[in-house]
Amino acid sequence: xxPRAACRLEAFGFEQVYDYTPGIADWKAAGLPIEGxxxxxxxxxxxxxxDVPTASPDELLGAxxxxxxxxxxxxxxxxxxxxxxxxxxxxxxxxxxxxxxxxEVMEPGPTTxxxxxxxxxxxxxxxxxGTALVTVTTPQGxxxxxxxxxDAQQLLTGESPEQIWxxxxxxxxxxxxR
Amino acid sequence: MVTNIDRYALxxxxxxxxxxxxxxxxxxxxxxxxxxxxxxxxxGLDAEAVAGLHRDKPVVVY
Numbered sequence: 001x002x003p004r005a006a007c008r009l010e011a012f013g014f015e016q017v018y019d020y021t022p023g024i025a026d027w028k029a030a031g032l033p034i035e036g037x038x039x040x041x042x043x044x045x046x047x048x049x050x051d052v053p054t055a056s057p058d059e060l061l062g063a064x065x066x067x068x069x070x071x072x073x074x075x076x077x078x079x080x081x082x083x084x085x086x087x088x089x090x091x092x093x094x095x096x097x098x099x100x101x102x103x104e105v106m107e108p109g110p111t112t113x114x115x116x117x118x119x120x121x122x123x124x125x126x127x128x129x130g131t132a133l134v135t136v137t138t139p140q141g142x143x144x145x146x147x148x149x150x151d152a153q154q155l156l157t158g159e160s161p162e163q164i165w166x167x168x169x170x171x172x173x174x175x176x177x178r
Numbered sequence: 179m180v181t182n183i184d185r186y187a188l189x190x191x192x193x194x195x196x197x198x199x200x201x202x203x204x205x206x207x208x209x210x211x212x213x214x215x216x217x218x219x220x221x222g223l224d225a226e227a228v229a230g231l232h233r234d235k236p237v238v239v240y
Contacts, residue, residue, distance in 0.1 A: 001220050005201040005239045006180040012225050015235045018191060019182045020240040024202070027212055034210040138185075138193055 023141075030138045031145075044122060045115035047155045048136045050145035054079050055102045057086060062119030063100030064089065077143060078106045079134060084141040085112060112137040115144055123152045188238055211214035212240070 008017040028034060031035075031045040055064040068076045068089075078087035080141040087106030112135045113122060126134065126149045136144045183191070192198070198215040200207045207217040216226045232236065 001201055002239045003180070005199065005220050005223055008223050009228065009237055009239065010180060011197075013229055013233055014228075014231075014237050016236040018179045018187070018196070018238040019180050020185075020188050020198075020238050021182050022184060024200070024211060028210065030185055032185075033213055035213045035215075036208050036210045064228060154237075163220045 009101050018141060024138060025116070028116035029114045030142075031136070034048060042155060043115065044113055044117045044119055044136055044147055044152075045102070045144075046119060046143040046152070047151045048115060048147050049151065051141075052077055052146045054143065055089065057101070057106070058103045060098065061089075061093065061100045061102060061105060064102060065094050065125060074136040075133070077110070077146070078102055079143050083143055085135055085137055085143050112141065113147065115140065119152055120156060122147075123149060126152075135144035183238070191238055193237050196232055196238050199237060199239045201239055209230060215240075 002019050002021060002023065009017045023144075026047075028043075031048060036174050051071070053064070053068040053071050053073050055067075055076050057080065064076055068074070073088040074091045074094075076089045077085055078089060080086050087103070087108045089102065089106050089168050093105040115136050115138075116151055122134070125131075132149050134147050136147055138144060180191040188196075188198075192214075198212050199200060200211045200217045201220045201223060202217075203210075207215075207219075211217065216222050
């Protein structure tokens with residue numbers, strides 16, 4: 001549809017015509033804001049936390065550990081120079097030698113979801129599998145943030161995700177996966 | 179000549195004041211569109227519909 005519109009605009013004398021071919025689906029999947037009557041369906045983007053610690057594959061584990069724990073997290077995501085998620089560092093990795101590089105201990109290819117996915121069905125799947133956290137990326141794999149199951153559950157029941165952040169381990173500003 | 183762009187280029191064009199045209203049907207536009215986008219459904223996209231737009235500014239359609 002948009003290629004035909006772009007051609008018409010050129011015919012009408014517009015000098016700089018661009019076609020955003022990926023369209024609104026791509027925009028929503030990236031978690032960018034939209035205007036209009038939003039669906040009553042709650043989306044992954046509604047509960048995504050963008051502040052998850054990140055690391056590059058060639059970093060030393062010790063530096064990542066310090067940065068991650070200082071931020072109140074017990075895991076980090078590994079991204080390449082383009083921001084694409086390439087791995088995940090869970091707490092078990094911290095027990096390794098701090099001198100190892102991230103790529104030596106990370107779990108490659110973590111499961112990812114799109115920001116415009118419906119929240120309810122995803123949470124059901126997370127509950128069944130005992131998954132506490134999933135990574136949210138654009139369709140191209142670029143990191144947007146993470147979805148914590150506890151955040152999503154609270155949002156679906158009408159409570160603020162921020163309350164969970166505080167209530168989860170009784171220590172404001174820190175979160176611990178259940 | 180029409181240039182196909184990705185999201186990053188669109189964001190850059192928005193910073194430059196580009197006009198965004200949503201050519202989807204009104205119902206789809208109403209259910210969510212890029213902030214600031216104007217809705218001119220494709221079947222209504224004629225010279226009269228775009229008469230008020232500046233022809234020397236970048237226009238992005240989707």
